[in-house]
Amino acid sequence: MQLDLTRYRQPVSQFGRTFQPNEVEQEGDVYRIVAPVQVNLEIHKDKDRFRLTGTAKTELELQCSRCLEPFRLPFDGEIDVRYLPASELSTEDEREVAEDDLDTSYYRDDQIDLNELLREQFYLALPMKPLCRDNCAGLCSQCGTNLNTGTCQCTSQWEDPRLAPLRDLK
Numbered sequence: 527m528q529l530d531l532t533r534y535r536q537p538v539s540q541f542g543r544t545f546q547p548n549e550v551e552q553e554g555d556v557y558r559i560v561a562p563v564q565v566n567l568e569i570h571k572d573k574d575r576f577r578l579t580g581t582a583k584t585e586l587e588l589q590c591s592r593c594l595e596p597f598r599l600p601f602d603g604e605i606d607v608r609y610l611p612a613s614e615l616s617t618e619d620e621r622e623v624a625e626d627d628l629d630t631s632y633y634r635d636d637q638i639d640l641n642e643l644l645r646e647q648f649y650l651a652l653p654m655k656p657l658c659r660d661n662c663a664g665l666c667s668q669c670g671t672n673l674n675t676g677t678c679q680c681t682s683q684w685e686d687p688r689l690a691p692l693r694d695l696k
Contacts, residue, residue: 529638531576534569541567550644557648560598561585565640567605576609582644588656592664593672599656603647609633
């Protein structure tokens with residue numbers, strides 16, 4: 527999905543669209559988009575510089591890091607990104623990253639890749655350790671039973687098998 531910047535000649539324009547999950551998803555993502563993605567943007571134009579502000583809403587499906595069950599995470603994110611032409615991209619080998627660089631991206635051929643923008647916003651919103659709920663009990667380390675849905679008969683005491691010969695010395 528490309529946003530054609532040649533269509534926007536006014537200083538401020540509106541862009542609103544709903545994308546289907548298969549239009550935004552990419553193979554290899556750690557999440558799955560399970561609801562349409564609603565994007566509402568205000569496009570601010572200043573010569574060849576653009577600023578996109580607005581919102582994106584959808585639902586992402588993640589895998590719980592404790593019990594490995596899928597769960598849904600609502601996404602309602604704010605977007606505020608500046609775009610400069612790729613010709614302004616610095617060619618220096620090394621330079622210090624300024625604070626303004628963190629919310630600046632670059633475009634080529636008068637087009638902004640909305641897929642890249644949305645995927646970046648989704649990844650920024652993902653929790654470091656996704657949990658289906660705060661009190662998720664996870665899996666039994668011995669038999670693999672999901673402790674949220676059932677109990678197991680495993681003993682919680684673990685003995686190191688390397689020390690078994692020492693036990694026989696008693």
